[in-house]
Structures are given as C-alpha cells and as structure tokens.
Amino acid sequence: MPSTVTPGRPAVLGGDKAVTLEPSKIEEANRWPIISDEEVAAVTEVLRSGELSLHQVTRALEDDYRSWLGVKHVVAYCNGTSAIVAALHGFGLQPGDEVIVPSATYWASVMPVLWSGAVPIFCELEPKQLGLDPEDVERKISPRTRAMVVVxxxxxxxxxxxxxxxxxxxSLKILEDASHAHGAKWRGRLAGTLGDAAVFSLQSNKLAPAGEGGILATDDDNLHEHAVCLGHFERIISLQTPGRRFAGTGFGLKHRMAPLSAAVARVQFRHAHERNDRRNENILYLSERLERLGFNTFLPPRDVERVYFMFMVENVESRTGLPTDRLVAALRAEGCAVMLPRYPLLHQQPVFTEERFLEIARLRHLPRESLPTYRPDALPRTTAGNERLIQLPSFPNADRVLLDQYALAFQKVIAAASDIARASLEL
Ligand SMILES: Cc1ncc(COP(=O)(O)O)c(C=O)c1O
Known part of the structure; x- marks a missing residue:
C-alpha cells in the first residue's frame, strides 16, 4: 500500500469498509483446493480401470514422495491419522511408555498415542517457531519417555x-508430524526427513490434498515392516522379512489409501511447489506490512524455509494497543475474514481432564498412580500464546488488490486503536 494513503475512520466506528473487492473475487482468491481437468482426467482413468481398491496409482504416489524426500520407504494411508497410528506402532511402544507431545495441534498428533497404549505428556510450545519447547521437553523427560511428536x-x-x-x-524416537509442512525446510533439508519417521496429511485443506490420504515416510526397515503389517494386510505377503508370516491376518486394521484419492494426490503433488510459492509470496507481502504495525507474523529464522498451511498472526497488545477480541471485531467490520485459532488446546479437553479419563482414553491397563494428572491450567505459555493468535486467509490465489485492502484494514484499525479500545462494541 502506498504510504501516502491515509487510513480513514475504521468501519467498526462507522467508517467505510477497507475490503471492497467483489465477494466472487474474494472467494476465488481464497479457493482451495484448486481442482482442474487434470484431476478429473486422473480420477477418470482410475474409475475406468475398474480397480478401485488396489491400483498402481497408489504405488506411483508413494514413488513420487519417496524420490522427492529421498527416503527409503513411503507408505500411503487412508488419512494422516492412520499414518500416525502406523508410525507409533512401528516405534514398538509398550504400555506405560511416555510420548512427549504439544497441546496446540490437531488432535491426531496426540490421540493415536493412546491407541498405542502409551501416555501423552504435554509440553509447552516455544514462541518463535511454535514447535515443542526444547527446555520444557528436557523437563518432561522421565525414565519412561520413548518418543516425541514434533509438529x-x-x-x-x-x-x-x-x-x-x-x-x-x-534415545528417543522423533515422529515428525509434517501434516502442515509440505515443502518446508530446515537447513536445506525437507520437513519429513528430519526424524525417525514422518507423516503428511493429504486432507482437503492441506498443501497437497487428496481429499483424504496420509503419507508415512521413514528410512527404518523395521518400522516400515511393522507399519505395513498394521494397516496394509495385502502387502504383507510381499515383505522379504519375518513379518511376512502375518499375511493371513495383518494386525487388525485396514488403512490403505483409496486409489481415487491417490490419483488426485499425484496431480496436487505436482503443483504443490509452485502453489506454495504463490502463497508464500502473498503472505510475505502482507506480513511485511503487518510487522510494521507491530504484529508478529512468524517470519522464519535464517535456517528455515517455511510454508503456510495457515496464516497465523500474533497480536502483541503492548504494540498494537488492542486486545485480540476487539482487534478481531474491528477487522471483521472492515470485511476481513479473520478468525480466532482453530485448535482447542488438547490438554484441556475432557478426554484428558475428566474423571473417567482412564476408560475413555484406553489407559485402564495402567495403574492409576502411574498416570499424569492433566490440569487445564498447565502450559501457561502455550495457553497465553494461543489466545494472542488470529488466523487470516492464506491467500492461495490472491492478487495485490485484496492484499492491499487487508493491509489498509489493519492500518485503519491500528491507527484508531485507542478509540476502538474505548468504544462500546458487541463482541
Ligand atoms: C497437525 C495435524 N496432524 C495430523 C492430522 C491428521 O490428518 P488427517 O486429517 O489426514 O487424518 C492433521 C489433519 O488435519 C493435522 O492438522
């Protein structure tokens, strides 16, 4: 936005809206996933083959990921959650083992730990990269800790x-939950290659969507054998390892990916990198403007190339002059599609905090005294940080017109922060 533009009266105090682009253009700017004739052709080919359960397209998708990541094994699952179940099973967790997990994440990063008989131990997020806080991880390690889920x-x-x-x-295993991080890098190495196993979700709003799908990647032969045995019974017969003897039963789950989804996933995968670039360009353009207004937009540190599954911004009230609820109300009045964070903190959910937790959470085989108490007021830094977040659209198809209108909306609201802070608003 040219610096000569004066912000004007904010819409929440009776001024004009900043976001004036027609609704159909806004919808187009934020449309995701982007589906074209390529997906239609790929799906049609699988449909016409009649091979709707087992089709070579799933193996082809696994090859795509294997050569992109440069890992030894890739297995496709019906969703990211089942890939996480498989990876934790592959770690060989025993009842009562502990797994360190974040609380501010989608439930699937954590709940499969319970299905493996292990105990989730929640840990604070560090404020810059929003991953597990290494210092708190150190504090939470016990003789029973076996693994951590790094989201x-x-x-x-x-x-x-x-x-x-x-x-x-x-001697802990690392499971990378890279569900949000297709194409992100740390020190030039791709997310998904940084731990003992990694999982990507291909759910519909992810960066390389399939509708439903999940990818497990690992260099570990043993983990691969176990993961196949758990969810892909039809593949057990082709294992060249002792696990082959379980071909008659598998281990009770059938979690293979549907070929129709794999067909979509292959097309989306081919476009993911250029689409990530577009998102990044748009979000970085807006981030630069919002940083100048005092917001923390989570710009990546020097050794990180980040991607944007979601565009989250931290409202630092001491800099912006507005509490988050007033800020969001004022931005919405300007026509901005801003929201409060999507993920309820997991350590505060009833599955952990209610009395009947042992039954609900499948840990009744463990002595009660060996289980942690999950207190909703634990993790104060994660809780406070979560409350400061606002979510913006991730602008996958936006052009500068919409981005400039968003920048103007923020500028108007911040310029009038003290008036908005005092005004009586319906929140
Ligand atoms: C961080 C994270 N982990 C795991 C998953 C689970 O993936 P899926 O929805 O494909 O089962 C998701 C999906 O939303 C996620 O956001």
Missing part, C-alpha cells in the same frame, strides 16, 4: 537442532 505447526519447522540433540541424548 511443524502451520508450516513452520520446529527447533530441530535442539530437539534432535535431546532425542539422541535420551
């Missing part, structure tokens, strides 16, 4: 140097 939240790689060092020192 590259919103597309920002976590502090891998510190986390890897801790994992090595304590």
């Amino acid at each position: 590259h939240l919103w597309g920002m790689p976590s502090k891998m140097e510190e986390l890897t060092r801790i994992a090595k020192r304590h």
Whole structure:
C-alpha cells in the first residue's frame, strides 16, 4: 500500500469498509483446493480401470514422495491419522511408555498415542517457531519417555537442532508430524526427513490434498515392516522379512489409501511447489506490512524455509494497543475474514481432564498412580500464546488488490486503536 494513503475512520466506528473487492473475487482468491481437468482426467482413468481398491496409482504416489524426500520407504494411508497410528506402532511402544507431545495441534498428533497404549505428556510450545519447547521437553523427560511428536505447526519447522540433540541424548524416537509442512525446510533439508519417521496429511485443506490420504515416510526397515503389517494386510505377503508370516491376518486394521484419492494426490503433488510459492509470496507481502504495525507474523529464522498451511498472526497488545477480541471485531467490520485459532488446546479437553479419563482414553491397563494428572491450567505459555493468535486467509490465489485492502484494514484499525479500545462494541 502506498504510504501516502491515509487510513480513514475504521468501519467498526462507522467508517467505510477497507475490503471492497467483489465477494466472487474474494472467494476465488481464497479457493482451495484448486481442482482442474487434470484431476478429473486422473480420477477418470482410475474409475475406468475398474480397480478401485488396489491400483498402481497408489504405488506411483508413494514413488513420487519417496524420490522427492529421498527416503527409503513411503507408505500411503487412508488419512494422516492412520499414518500416525502406523508410525507409533512401528516405534514398538509398550504400555506405560511416555510420548512427549504439544497441546496446540490437531488432535491426531496426540490421540493415536493412546491407541498405542502409551501416555501423552504435554509440553509447552516455544514462541518463535511454535514447535515443542526444547527446555520444557528436557523437563518432561522421565525414565519412561520413548518418543516425541514434533509438529511443524502451520508450516513452520520446529527447533530441530535442539530437539534432535535431546532425542539422541535420551534415545528417543522423533515422529515428525509434517501434516502442515509440505515443502518446508530446515537447513536445506525437507520437513519429513528430519526424524525417525514422518507423516503428511493429504486432507482437503492441506498443501497437497487428496481429499483424504496420509503419507508415512521413514528410512527404518523395521518400522516400515511393522507399519505395513498394521494397516496394509495385502502387502504383507510381499515383505522379504519375518513379518511376512502375518499375511493371513495383518494386525487388525485396514488403512490403505483409496486409489481415487491417490490419483488426485499425484496431480496436487505436482503443483504443490509452485502453489506454495504463490502463497508464500502473498503472505510475505502482507506480513511485511503487518510487522510494521507491530504484529508478529512468524517470519522464519535464517535456517528455515517455511510454508503456510495457515496464516497465523500474533497480536502483541503492548504494540498494537488492542486486545485480540476487539482487534478481531474491528477487522471483521472492515470485511476481513479473520478468525480466532482453530485448535482447542488438547490438554484441556475432557478426554484428558475428566474423571473417567482412564476408560475413555484406553489407559485402564495402567495403574492409576502411574498416570499424569492433566490440569487445564498447565502450559501457561502455550495457553497465553494461543489466545494472542488470529488466523487470516492464506491467500492461495490472491492478487495485490485484496492484499492491499487487508493491509489498509489493519492500518485503519491500528491507527484508531485507542478509540476502538474505548468504544462500546458487541463482541
Ligand atoms: C497437525 C495435524 N496432524 C495430523 C492430522 C491428521 O490428518 P488427517 O486429517 O489426514 O487424518 C492433521 C489433519 O488435519 C493435522 O492438522
């Protein structure tokens, strides 16, 4: 936005809206996923083959990911959640083992830990990259800790140097939950290659969507064998390892990916990098303007190339002069599609905090005294940080007109912050 533009009276105090682009153009700017004739052709080919359960397109998708990531094994699952279940199973967790997890994430980063019989131990996020806080991880390690789930939240790689060092020192496995992080890099290395196993979700609003789908990537032969045995019974017969003897039963789950989804996933994968570039360009353009107004837009540190599954911004009230609820109300009045964070903190959810937790959460086989108490007021830094976040659109198709209108909206609101702070608003 040219610096000569004067912001004007904010819409929440009776001025004109900043976002005036026609609704159909806004919808187009934020449309996701982007589906074209390529997906239609790819799906039609699979449909016409009649091979709707097992089709070579799933193996082809696995090859795409294998050569992109440069890892030994890639297995496709029906969703990211089932890939996480498979990876944790592959770690060989025993009842009562502990797994360190974040709380500000989608439930699937954590709940499969319970299905493996292990105990999630929640840990604070560090405020810059929003991954597990290495210092709190150190504090939470016990003789029973076996693994950690490292979520590259919103597309920002976590502090891998510190986390890897801790994992090595304590012989812990790292599962990277790279569901938000297709194409992100740490020190030039792709997210998905930084731990013992990694998972990508291909759910519909992710960066390389399939509708439903999940990818498990690992260099570990043993983990691969176990993961195949758990969810891909039809593949067990072709294993060249002792696991082959389980071909008659598998281990009770059938989690393979549907070929129609794999067909979509292959097309989306081919376009993911150029589409990430477009998102990044748009979001960085707006971020630069919002940083000048006092917001923290989570710009990546020097050794990180981030991507944007979601565009989250931190409202630092001491700099912007507005509490987050007033800020959001004022931005909405300007026509901005801003929201409060999507993820309820997991450590505060009833599955952890209610009395009947042991039954609900499948840990009744463990002595009650060996289980942690999950207190909703634990993790004060994560809780406070979460409350300062606002979510903007990720502008996958936007042009400068819309971005400039958003920048103007923020500028108007911040310029009138003290009036908005005093005004009586319906929040
Ligand atoms: C961080 C994270 N982990 C795991 C998942 C689970 O993936 P899926 O929805 O494909 O099961 C998601 C999906 O939303 C996610 O956001």
